[in-house]
Amino acid sequence: MDLVSRIQVLPPDLANQIAAGEVVERPAAVVKELIENAIDAGARRIGVAIELGGKRLIRVEDDGEGMTPEETRLAVERHATSKIRRAADLEAIQTLGFRGEALPSIASVSHFVLRSRARGSETGTEIRINGGAVASVTEVGMPEGTSVEVGDLFYNLPARRKFLKSDGAEAAQVSRLVTQLALCHPEIGFSLSSAGRSLIRCPPVAALRDRLYQLYGDRTDLIEVRRGSGDVTVTGYVAALAEQGPTRGPQHVFVNRRIVRDRTIAHAILDAYSVATMKERSPEVHLFLTMPAAAVDVNVHPTKAEVRFRDQSYVHQAVRRALGDALGRGPAPELHLEAPRPLDPEAATLPLPAGYGATFPSRWGGGASPLTNVGATAPTSASAIAPTGASAIAPRNVSAIAPTGDSAIAPSSVLRPMIALGQFRDTFIIAVDDEGIVIIDQHVAHERVLFERIMERLTSGRLESQRLLQPVVVDLPAAARQGLADHARALERIGFELEAFGGETVCVSAVPALLRRDACEAAIRALAADLEGLGVGAAVEESVRRIAATMACHAAVKANYPLTAEKMAHLLEELRETAFSTVCPHGRPVMLRLTRREVEKNFQRI
Numbered sequence: 001m002d003l004v005s006r007i008q009v010l011p012p013d014l015a016n017q018i019a020a021g022e023v024v025e026r027p028a029a030v031v032k033e034l035i036e037n038a039i040d041a042g043a044r045r046i047g048v049a050i051e052l053g054g055k056r057l058i059r060v061e062d063d064g065e066g067m068t069p070e071e072t073r074l075a076v077e078r079h080a081t082s083k084i085r086r087a088a089d090l091e092a093i094q095t096l097g098f099r100g101e102a103l104p105s106i107a108s109v110s111h112f113v114l115r116s117r118a119r120g121s122e123t124g125t126e127i128r129i130n131g132g133a134v135a136s137v138t139e140v141g142m143p144e145g146t147s148v149e150v151g152d153l154f155y156n157l158p159a160r161r162k163f164l165k166s167d168g169a170e171a172a173q174v175s176r177l178v179t180q181l182a183l184c185h186p187e188i189g190f191s192l193s194s195a196g197r198s199l200i201r202c203p204p205v206a207a208l209r210d211r212l213y214q215l216y217g218d219r220t221d222l223i224e225v226r227r228g229s230g231d232v233t234v235t236g237y238v239a240a241l242a243e244q245g246p247t248r249g250p251q252h253v254f255v256n257r258r259i260v261r262d263r264t265i266a267h268a269i270l271d272a273y274s275v276a277t278m279k280e281r282s283p284e285v286h287l288f289l290t291m292p293a294a295a296v297d298v299n300v301h302p303t304k305a306e307v308r309f310r311d312q313s314y315v316h317q318a319v320r321r322a323l324g325d326a327l328g329r330g331p332a333p334e335l336h337l338e339a340p341r342p343l344d345p346e347a348a349t350l351p352l353p354a355g356y357g358a359t360f361p362s363r364w365g366g367g368a369s370p371l372t373n374v375g376a377t378a379p380t381s382a383s384a385i386a387p388t389g390a391s392a393i394a395p396r397n398v399s400a401i402a403p404t405g406d407s408a409i410a411p412s413s414v415l416r417p418m419i420a421l422g423q424f425r426d427t428f429i430i431a432v433d434d435e436g437i438v439i440i441d442q443h444v445a446h447e448r449v450l451f452e453r454i455m456e457r458l459t460s461g462r463l464e465s466q467r468l469l470q471p472v473v474v475d476l477p478a479a480a481r482q483g484l485a486d487h488a489r490a491l492e493r494i495g496f497e498l499e500a501f502g503g504e505t506v507c508v509s510a511v512p513a514l515l516r517r518d519a520c521e522a523a524i525r526a527l528a529a530d531l532e533g534l535g536v537g538a539a540v541e542e543s544v545r546r547i548a549a550t551m552a553c554h555a556a557v558k559a560n561y562p563l564t565a566e567k568m569a570h571l572l573e574e575l576r577e578t579a580f581s582t583v584c585p586h587g588r589p590v591m592l593r594l595t596r597r598e599v600e601k602n603f604q605r606i
Contacts (some may be wrong), residue, residue: 026164027054027153028173030106032259034148035181036096037103038062041146044204045189048178053170053194055161058150066145067116072125073137076114078104096258103148108132109160111151119144131156175199176250177259179215183286184257186211212237212286223329225287227322231295232315234322236287238269241276241327241583249284255296256289260307265289268316272323274545276580277587289319328579335439335594415576420568427559429568436595442563442571444584446556447549449574450514451585454548458493464513465495472508472520473501476528481506483532484524490544491527494551498524514555523554549585 024030031048038046041064051057067075078101106112107129117124124142128135154161164170171194182190182202192200202214212219222237239249253265265287273283297308309315418431418438429440457463476484484491484498484506491498495512511520530546557563563571575581575590582590600606 024102024105024109024153026173027058027170028177030054030058030150030153031060031174032177032181033102033106034058034060034150035178038064038146039181039185039188040096041065043145043188046191048174048190048192050171050174050192050194053164053167054150054174055153055164055167055170056151058153059147061145061147063143063145066118066121066124068118068121069125069139071118072114072116072127075116076103076107076112076127076129076134104132106150109157110153110155113149113151114146115140115142115148116146117142117144171199180252180254180259182215183208183211183252184254184259184288208236208286208288220334222284222286223326225322225326227318227325229318229321230314231291232318233290234287234319235290236285238287238323238326239284241273241580241587249282250286251282251284252286254288255307256291256293258298258307259305261305262307262309264309264312264316265319268319269323271316272320272327274542275324276327277583277585287319289315291315324579328581334598335592415581417576418572420565420572423563423568425560426562429563429572431568431572436593436597436599438591438593440572440575440591441559441588442561442568443556443559444588444590445571445575447552447584447586448578448581448590449571450555451548451552452578452580454494454512454514454552455545458544458548462493463495465497465510466513467497467510468508468517468520472511472517472524474506474508474521474524475504476506476525477504479532480525480528483528483530487531487547490547493544494547512551512555515551516555519554523551526550526554545585552585 024033027050031050031054035046035048038060041062043062043064045063047059047061049057049059103114107114108131110131112129113126114129115124115126121144124140126136126138126140128137154164165173174194175192178190178192178200182188182200186205186208189204190200190202191198200215202211205211205214209224212222219237221240223240225234225236225238227234251266251269253260253262255262269283269285269287295310297310416433416435418433421430421432423442424430424439427442429442429445431438431440454463481500481504485500488498495510496508497510498506498508501507506524508520508524511517511523515523527547527550530550557571584590597606
């Protein structure tokens with residue numbers, strides 16, 4: 001009895017379809033492979049057209065160097081490529097494509113037409129392939145460059161086609177992909193149309209900022225990132241701390257001008273933002289990493305979407321430090337005045353009410369100006385703005401603001417010197433600098449100063465603690481008590497000494513030196529609420545940052561607290577020395593700015 005072998009060699013067409021499933025997931029993947037080929041070919045203009053989200057038709061045309069008839073025939077053969085020659089080339093890949101799998105894989109699952117004319121050639125070559133089988137090879141007239149048409153994608157794989165999303169969803173993915181590639185290559189012109197309607201049209205430009213303007217309009221809320229660290233250079237634009245809203249922004253990350261998804265870089269981005277504020281964020285970033293080709297392996301994923309770094313921790317540190325520097329230079333949010341209403345000519349001739357020039361209008365309350373003359377009503381003490389005990393914090397070295405030296409981020413003061421004019425409602429400091437008028441929330445500003453002082457002091461050990469003559473007893477729910485117990489080590493570093501006192505009671509016998517005794521109970525309750533949701537598995541550094549943020553909030557000067565001129569000047573100078581001067585640890589803006597231009601515009605001086 002003859003036995004039939006259960007192991008068989010798959011026919012080439014079936015093998016190609018299986019390979020296509022790894023490389024070509026959806027229409028956007030086809031567009032990515034074709035555009036990357038065009039970029040490698042030296043194209044300066046790339047046009048993309050799709051129909052039904054790319055299901056019916058994908059057309060990519062470029063003005064690159066094109067191919068000869070022989071090269072055009074070889075291009076649709078598996079593992080045929082012009083980009084590598086030997087195994088050693090894989091150690092330092094310089095091109096976007098290199099495997100020689102994209103074109104044959106796409107051709108095996110579509111009605112495929114490739115046309116190409118090499119520079120200097122009189123005619124081009126056209127190859128038609130249906131489901132992996134070559135239908136015709138002819139000579140054609142065409143411009144120099146290459147054109148690829150992909151029709152009826154997955155027509156011979158119904159199981160794969162039914163998993164595609166709606167036409168609109170697939171078109172959106174293609175648009176997002178073209179946007180990313182256009183960002184990465186501003187020197188190349190890109191266009192995208194869907195069913196004849198133009199979606200993207202970006203002529204070549206000289207700089208990334210110009211390309212950002214083409215794609216997103218005027219974005220004053222983005223700040224530039226530019227830092228070199230050894231072999232790794234990080235550039236791009238990211239959302240300013242005070243501008244990032246609750247919604248997730250686009251996150252575009254490129255390594256050596258290649259679109260990537262990488263957990264190391266994603267973690268470094270969030271880590272950089274978390275050092276400045278505890279606020280949950282999904283910040284908008286357009287980030288470009290440049291490094292030697294040998295320092296990154298791009299041959300780890302069929303779609304080339306993931307990479308592996310030779311020194312992962314070094315890349316993480318470089319990204320985090322670059323973003324930390326940029327966020328420290330972030331601008332304060334600007335105020336915009338409403339356009340003034342046209343003046344009534346008759347009203348303009350009416351006399352002013354008696355005494356109007358001496359005070360603000362009565363709608364401010366009581367007829368008196370809410371802008372206090374500095375020092376007129378504030379306490380006469382010229383002591384530091386911090387409450388009693390704040391002097392226990394030693395003078396800062398602001399080059400370190402994180403719990404450990406490895407996570408330190410060097411700050412960069414960008415606030416210009418400000419002159420305090422007075423207080424508004426004993427809560428906001430009104431100041432001026434050479435750019436305009438600045439309104440500072442005194443509590444939030446002091447909170448930022450204290451937070452960075454605490455974090456800097458923790459780099460050299462524990463915060464100074466003071467023992468209470470009479471312990472504070474606080475009743476807390478079970479979950480809140482457990483939250484404090486889970487993070488006892490972090491609380492000790494900050495300067496707290498707590499112990500269970502039976503039942504639902506916690507006894508506090510020592511607190512940080514900067515905390516007033518009358519603020520102890522409120523601070524303990526706030527800490528318990530913060531730490532309850534953090535979970536026992538959280539890193540010590542994360543819990544320390546949360547505790548430090550809460551401590552700074554409760555120790556900072558409060559609203560409705562009058563300040564002397566000396567205290568206001570001291571606070572503004574301290575704020576200038578912080579690494580992140582525009583946002584508090586909890587994500588609230590420290591200041592608002594009314595620019596000179598905005599004032600002049602509304603007075604019709606410009």
